[in-house]
Each structure stands twice: as structure tokens, then as C-alpha cells.
Amino acid sequence: MQILVLTKPVPDPAAGAERLGPDLRLDRAASPTVVNGNDEYALEAALQLVEANGGEVIVLSMAPANAAETMRKALAMGAARGIHVTDPALEGADMPTTIAVLAAAAKQEPFDLLLAGIDTSDGTGGAVAAGVAARLGMPLLSAAASIEPDAGAGTVRVKRLSAKGYDVIEAPMPAVIACTQALGAPRYPSLKGIMAARSREIASRSLADVSAEVAPGDGWATKVLEADAPPARAAGRVVQQPAAEAAKTVVDFLADRRII
Amino acid sequence: MPPRILAVGEVAEGSLTKLSTEVATVARKLAEAAGGEAVGLVVDAAPDQAAAELATYVPKVVAVTNPALSNEVPAPHVAAEVARLLEEGVTHVILGVSQDGRDVAGTLVGLTGLGLLANADSVEWQDAAPVSRASVLAGKAITSSTFTGARGIVTLRPGVVTAEAAPSAGSVETRDPAAPAVPAPKVLDRVEEAGAQVSLEDARIVVVGGRGVGSPEGFRMVEELAEALGGVVGATRASVDAGWIPYARQIGQTGRVVKPALYLGLGVSGAMQHRVGMQASQAIVIVNRDPDAPIADVADLFVVGDLFEVAPALTAEIRARRGG
Numbered sequence: 001m002q003i004l005v006l007t008k009p010v011p012d013p014a015a016g017a018e019r020l021g022p023d024l025r026l027d028r029a030a031s032p033t034v035v036n037g038n039d040e041y042a043l044e045a046a047l048q049l050v051e052a053n054g055g056e057v058i059v060l061s062m063a064p065a066n067a068a069e070t071m072r073k074a075l076a077m078g079a080a081r082g083i084h085v086t087d088p089a090l091e092g093a094d095m096p097t098t099i100a101v102l103a104a105a106a107k108q109e110p111f112d113l114l115l116a117g118i119d120t121s122d123g124t125g126g127a128v129a130a131g132v133a134a135r136l137g138m139p140l141l142s143a144a145a146s147i148e149p150d151a152g153a154g155t156v157r158v159k160r161l162s163a164k165g166y167d168v169i170e171a172p173m174p175a176v177i178a179c180t181q182a183l184g185a186p187r188y189p190s191l192k193g194i195m196a197a198r199s200r201e202i203a204s205r206s207l208a209d210v211s212a213e214v215a216p217g218d219g220w221a222t223k224v225l226e227a228d229a230p231p232a233r234a235a236g237r238v239v240q241q242p243a244a245e246a247a248k249t250v251v252d253f254l255a256d257r258r259i260i
Numbered sequence: 261m262p263p264r265i266l267a268v269g270e271v272a273e274g275s276l277t278k279l280s281t282e283v284a285t286v287a288r289k290l291a292e293a294a295g296g297e298a299v300g301l302v303v304d305a306a307p308d309q310a311a312a313e314l315a316t317y318v319p320k321v322v323a324v325t326n327p328a329l330s331n332e333v334p335a336p337h338v339a340a341e342v343a344r345l346l347e348e349g350v351t352h353v354i355l356g357v358s359q360d361g362r363d364v365a366g367t368l369v370g371l372t373g374l375g376l377l378a379n380a381d382s383v384e385w386q387d388a389a390p391v392s393r394a395s396v397l398a399g400k401a402i403t404s405s406t407f408t409g410a411r412g413i414v415t416l417r418p419g420v421v422t423a424e425a426a427p428s429a430g431s432v433e434t435r436d437p438a439a440p441a442v443p444a445p446k447v448l449d450r451v452e453e454a455g456a457q458v459s460l461e462d463a464r465i466v467v468v469g470g471r472g473v474g475s476p477e478g479f480r481m482v483e484e485l486a487e488a489l490g491g492v493v494g495a496t497r498a499s500v501d502a503g504w505i506p507y508a509r510q511i512g513q514t515g516r517v518v519k520p521a522l523y524l525g526l527g528v529s530g531a532m533q534h535r536v537g538m539q540a541s542q543a544i545v546i547v548n549r550d551p552d553a554p555i556a557d558v559a560d561l562f563v564v565g566d567l568f569e570v571a572p573a574l575t576a577e578i579r580a581r582r583g584g
Contacts, residue, residue, distance in 0.1 A: 011397075013513065016532050018397040026397070037533075038514055096373040103370070119362075121513050122397065125378030125415070130335070130366025139443040140335065140367070143359050145507070157448070160333075161359070161508060163272070165453035169333055171445035181497075181514045182507040221375025221412065225391065225404045233558055236544075238551060240564040247573035250545055251581055253561050257543050259465070259522045260489065260578065 001055035001149065003046040004106055005079065006116035006128065008036040009063045009070035013121050024224040025092050026122060033070045038117025040077075040186040042179035045147055046115050047078045047187070053151065056080035058109060062090065062101050068202050075197035076189030082202035083109065089207055094220035097212075099131030104212035105205060106132065111174055113156060118143060118178045129178040139171035145182035149173065263296035263351040263410075268342060269314045269321075270360055271304040276313040278462060279356035281423035283416050284317035286383050287354045288426060293385035299350065300430075303338045303437070305330040311432045317423070319430035326437040331447050335363035336440035343371055344438045346411070352390055353413045354383070365415050371441055375412045377405050381420045390414060398513070398536045418461040419519050453506060460511065465491025465522045468511060468538070471498040472527020472548065472567055479504050481571050482526055488578040494518065496534045512537035526567045530555025547571065 011018040011031035021027035035043070046057045059074040061067060062085040071082045085105050090097070106114055114133075119126035133140035141158040145166055148157045156173050159166045161180060189197070207214070239249050254260045267287035269280040284300055291298035300314040300321040311323035324341050342353055342364065353368065355361040357379055369376050377383075377392035381402075384391050389406045392414055396403050460466060467486035469479050479493070486493045494516075495509040511518055512534040523541035528534065530546075530553055538544070539558050546559040547567045556562050563570055 013398060013532055016398070018400055020397065020401055020403075024403070095376045095378075096369050099366075099370050100373070118514075123378075125365075125376055126362040127366030127369055127376055127378065130363045131370030134339070134367040134370030134442050137442055139445050140363060141333075141445050142335075142363050158445075162450070163358075163459055165451045165508070167333075167447050168449040168451065169445040169447050171443060175445075180507065181500075181510075185501065219408055221373070221408060222377055222405055223408055225406055227396075227401045227403045230395065230399055230402055233539075233560075236556065236559040236562055238556070238559075238562045238564060240551075243565060243569035243573040244577075246547075246563045246565055246570050247577040250561065250563060250570075250574055251577050253545065254522065254543075255581075257522075259543060260581070 001050060001053045001113070001151065002109070002111040003050060003055065003057050004109055004111045004114045005039065005043045005046045005057060005059050006102060006114070007039045007043060007059045007061050007071060007074050008120050009033045009061060009067040010036045010120055010122040013037070018122065020227050024227050028064060033067065035070055035074055036117050036120045038119060038179060038181065041181050041183045042115040042117050043074055043077055043079065044186040045179055045183045049147065049149065053149065058083060060102065060105055061085065062098060064091070071202055072197050073189065075200045076193045077187055078193060081200050083205060084202050085205045085210055087207040092220065094222050095125060095127060095131065096221055097214045099128055099135060100214045101207065101210060101212040102128065103132045103135035105210040106136065108210065113149065113173060114176045115179055118180050129176055133176035136176070139175045140178065141169055141171055141175055142178040144177050144179050147177060147183070263291065263294045264349055265291045265296060265298050266342065266345055266350045266353045267298060267300045267314070267318055268338065268353060268355045268361070268364060269300055269302040269310055270356060270358060271302060271307065271310040274306060274309050276310040277356070278423070279358060279418045280314065281317060282418065282421050283354050283356045284314055285423045286416055286421055288318050290352070290383060290385050290390055299345070301341055301345065303329065303334065303341050315430040315432050316425045318426065321430060321432045323432050323434050324437050325434065328437070328444065332444040333447060334360055335367055336442045336444040337437065338364045339367040339371065340438040340440040342368055343441065346372060351411045355413070355415050357415045357417045361415055365413050367442060368413055375407050375409070377412065377414045380414050380416045383414055383416065398532055399539055417517065453508070460492060460494055460509065460516045460518050463492040463518070463520055465489050465524070466494045466518055466520045467491050468494040468496065468523065468525045468528055469499050469505070470496040470525060470528030473499060473504065476504045481568070485524070485571050485575045488575045489524070491522070496528055496531070525555060526571055528555050529553045530558070
């Protein structure tokens with residue numbers, strides 16, 4: 001079973017240092033970079049599927065040139081190799097371009113499943129997996145909480161989280177799956193994995209290499225006009241009282257704010 | 261050519277969702293400001309009731325009866341109808357930020373190459389184009405963005421606008437379904453899980469249990485307080501990862517984003533991942549032993565104390581005041 005996993009290098013949310021640059025784009029130098037959290041759940045699910053069914057996991061990123069080091073962490077978790085689409089012309093790429101480029105790169109690697117995190121911590125549009133599926137003419141199984149391929153039948157079954165619980169959905173493979181945290185926590189890379197990752201291939205591909213039908217010269221479909229700091233919250237009140245008194249303080253606050 | 265703004269409606273158990281009434285309100289107001297026209301779309305196995313509801317918000321609704329939606333994932337079918345309407349002159353598409361809304365938006369971007377402005381907190385018509393304001397980078401900035409071309413797709417977050425019906429109801433036009441461009445997965449079963457009935461995004465009061473709650477039993481105390489307040493229970497990633505409460509209850513970057521009248525946090529430390537999902541709440545009350553917990557930065561009222569003493573006292577006090 002061949003599984004492609006989209007892994008986006010993003011600013012480390014734990015560092016809390018994300019910021020926009022003067023061009024109103026993400027300032028990539030401002031923060032340490034990690035693999036997007038939801039993509040790690042996708043990668044973990046992919047590794048478990050390959051451990052159970054054979055095959056290999058390939059990670060695919062579209063990212064600046066220096067992102068290869070972040071991709072190597074995905075290799076240390078157990079992915080066999082990486083494909084790194086990087087091209088100065090893709091800097092600040094919009095959603096349709098990102099989708100077209102990732103779909104074109106995916107087309108060059110035969111796969112049974114393409115997995116991606118349900119959204120990214122620095123973008124959160126949550127649209128890339130659906131867009132890539134549409135470009136490839138493949139079914140999208142989103143909000144996945146479990147993934148069960150049936151190689152014999154050529155189908156994959158997914159528990160799709162719903163407002164009330166989950167739906168059990170099924171589609172033919174190859175298919176695209178948008179993965180949630182409910183799939184289970186990602187493993188930590190072992191020392192052996194970290195050593196092995198050093199010699200694994202990360203193939204660098206330019207825009208021309210992946211033959212994506214995009215024309216960055218025409219400009220992006222969306223643009224940021226301005227960015228503001230969020231309104232500051234007034235300093236809160238801190239109380240330390242015996243429980244019964246504290247309870248009264250809270251209820252008075254709620255009554256004062258007309259919440260109860 | 262005047263803009264035509266499409267509000268994509270979603271159906272739950274035959275009715276239009278609350279989020280769709282908000283989407284329709286935004287579409288109508290944009291069209292009014294732009295001197296254009298607002299259109300609604302409902303695609304369902306039985307769309308009539310939802311289409312009639314949507315017509316109270318926009319002057320014209322396209323209702324598509326598609327029997328496939330009784331046992332297939334809707335996004336490919338809905339995207340096919342939107343693609344057809346785009347060919348017929350729709351310029352802008354507004355969808356709600358729900359799983360189906362995101363899936364339709366992504367499918368459309370892939371099919372059409374149109375730009376996407378995601379997670380809008382507001383959309384206004386300025387200088388011949390919609391301008392979307394959205395919170396980005398873990399709440400560190402609010403951006404105003406627009407399209408560089410004459411068409412595009414916007415997704416609107418739940419609860420950011422108040423739905424307002426139009427002065428008079430619009431008309432409903434029915435159509436036969438278009439063939440989807442991408443295969444729709446089959447729905448084999450729909451499973452309801454306990455405790456997931458009330459949508460977190462729609463709740464006026466959310467009571468959240470964090471790591472400090474300590475156990476599934478601890479969550480009963482959270483539930484009792486939520487019940488006394490008439491609210492719903494939410495969770496942090498730590499309490500979900502510990503298996504004390506289902507993922508559907510998680511608030512934060514990889515969970516739900518909520519903006520209730522009251523967020524009451526018990527044993528919540530306030531990791532950035534969580535704050536992104538709750539910091540826009542109107543009032544924030546925290547009970548935590550550690551006055552230096554990062555959540556203090558956003559708290560309106562911070563009770564320093566043992567949640568196992570304060571929460572039951574609070575439940576009792578609320579019940580007493582309500583005479584129950």
C-alpha cells in the first residue's frame with residue numbers, strides 16, 4: 001500500500017512567535033518550524049496502515065527551501081522518503097495554486113491513499129485536502145477518526161466525525177483522506193529512526209518538475225489589504241476566597257453581566 | 261455586470277441550519293451594498309422546507325432535489341450545483357465554516373481555481389469587492405483580505421453575525437441535480453454518541469474541563485455545573501487526549517472555535533492551542549489553583565482555588581439563586 005502524506009512545515013504553535021512580515025505574509029524567520037500538528041496525526045495513521053498492510057509512506061510538502069529539515073522529522077517517525085516541492089515562484093502562493101501544485105506533484109507518485117491533516121495551524125482554511133481530491137478527480141473522506149482500507153475490495157472505510165457523533169463512509173481507492181486528532185497520538189521519533197532519516201531521500205522538485213498548470217506571474221487570487229492587532233482585553237479581576245464565598249462572587253459577576 | 265452572491269444553505273434533519281441563516285444574511289447584505297443580487301442554494305433529498313426557510317433571507321432560492329444525498333456525502337453534489345451556478349453568472353459564493361462547508365469550499369477551489377477567503381468574522385462590500393476580516397496566526401493578528409479578480413469563495417465562521425430575515429420572502433426555483441465532478445463517498449451508517457447533541461458553537465454558555473479535572477469522574481462535576489447554568493460541556497486537548505471526554509467536545513486549534521456569552525473554565529491552564537478556540541468569548545471566568553496560569557491573560561474573573569471545592573459550591577449557589 002502506497003500512502004502519500006501532505007506535511008506542511010508551520011511556525012511552532014508552542015513557541016507563540018508567529019507574526020506577519022511587512023508584506024503582510026507570514027514571517028517565516030520569526031518562529032521555529034515544526035510539522036503541522038494535524039499532519040502528524042495523518043502521518044501516524046499512515047505509518048500504522050503500512051505496518052499492517054506493507055508498502056511505504058511518502059511525505060509531500062510544498063515549502064521554502066529550508067523546510068527540508070522539518071520534513072526530516074517526518075522521515076524520522078518512519079516515512080520512507082520525501083518529496084519537497086520548492087520554487088521561488090511559489091512564495092506567498094494562494095490556495096488554488098497550492099492545491100494545483102500539490103495535486104500535480106501527487107499525480108507523479110502512484111498511491112492508494114493520500115492523507116492530510118484536516119487543517120493547518122497557520123492557515124486553518126481546511127480546504128487543501130478537498131481541493132487536491134477535486135483536482136485529481138478522487139473521492140474525499142474528511143474528518144477521519146479511523147481509516148480501514150480493504151485491499152481486496154479496493155475500497156476504504158472511514159469514521160467521519162459529525163455534529164452528533166460519526167458517520168461511517170466508504171469510497172473506492174485511490175482516495176484522499178482529511179485526518180483528525182481522533183486517529184490517535186503521533187509517535188516520537190526513535191534514535192534509530194532519527195539516524196535512519198539522515199540517509200533517506202528528500203527529492204527536491206521545482207514548479208517545472210511537477211508540471212503544475214499554474215501561472216504565478218498572473219498574481220494570486222486573494223490578497224491581504226491590512227493587518228491589525230486584536231483588541232486588547234481589559235485586565236481581569238483575580239479573587240482568592242473560601243469556596244462558598246468565591247461561588248457567590250462568580251454568581252454576582254454572572255448576574256452583573258446578565259448571563260444568568 | 262452587477263455581482264451575484266450565492267448563499268450555500270446546509271440542511272440538518274430537513275431544516276436549514278442556524279449557520280446557513282447567518283450565511284444568507286451576509287449574502288443578502290453584500291448584494292444590497294454592491295447593487296447586485298443574492299441567491300440561495302439548497303441541495304438535499306428533500307429540500308423543500310429548508311428552501312422555504314432560506315427564501316425568508318434571500319430574494320431567490322434554487323432548490324435541488326437529489327435523492328443521492330440520503331446515503332452519500334453531500335459535498336461533491338453541492339459543489340456540482342455551485343459550479344453550475346458559477347457558470348450561469350454567480351460571482352461570489354458564501355459558505356459556512358462547518359465540515360461540509362469546508363469540504364464544498366475546498367472542492368470548488370480545486371475545480372474552479374477561484375480564490376478562497378476562509379474563516380471570515382465579517383464580510384463587507386468595499387470598492388467593488390468583498391473584504392473579509394479574519395483572525396489569523398493563533399489570534400495574533402486580524403487581517404482584511406479581498407479577491408484580486410471579480411469572483412471568489414468565502415467561508416463564514418458560525419455565530420459572528422446575527423441572522424435577519426428579509427422584509428419579504430423570496431421565490432424558490434426547483435432544479436434537477438447536476439452530475440458531481442468527483443465521486444461522493446457512500447454513507448453506510450450514521451452513529452450518534454452520547455453527550456454530542458448540543459453544538460458547542462451554538463451554545464450560549466460553555467463550561468470547560470481541563471487537565472486539572474483529573475478524571476472522567478471529575479467531568480461529572482463539570483457536567484453538573486454546565487447543567488445548572490444551562491450550558492454545554494467543552495474540553496481542552498489535554499482532557500481529550502487523556503480519554504476523559506470525546507474529541508467532539510474539544511475547543512482549540514484542532515477542535516472547535518467557540519464564542520459564547522460565557523466561557524467558564526475549570527482546571528484549564530490556557531495553552532495557546534486552546535486559547536485560539538475561546539479567546540473571543542464575551543465573558544471568561546476561570547477557576548484554577550495557579551494564578552500564573554497563562555489563561556489568566558484572557559480571564560475577566562479569575563478565581564484562585566481548588567476546583568473540586570469551588571465548582572460544587574458554584575453549582576449549589578446557582579441552583580439556590582434559581583430557586584431550584
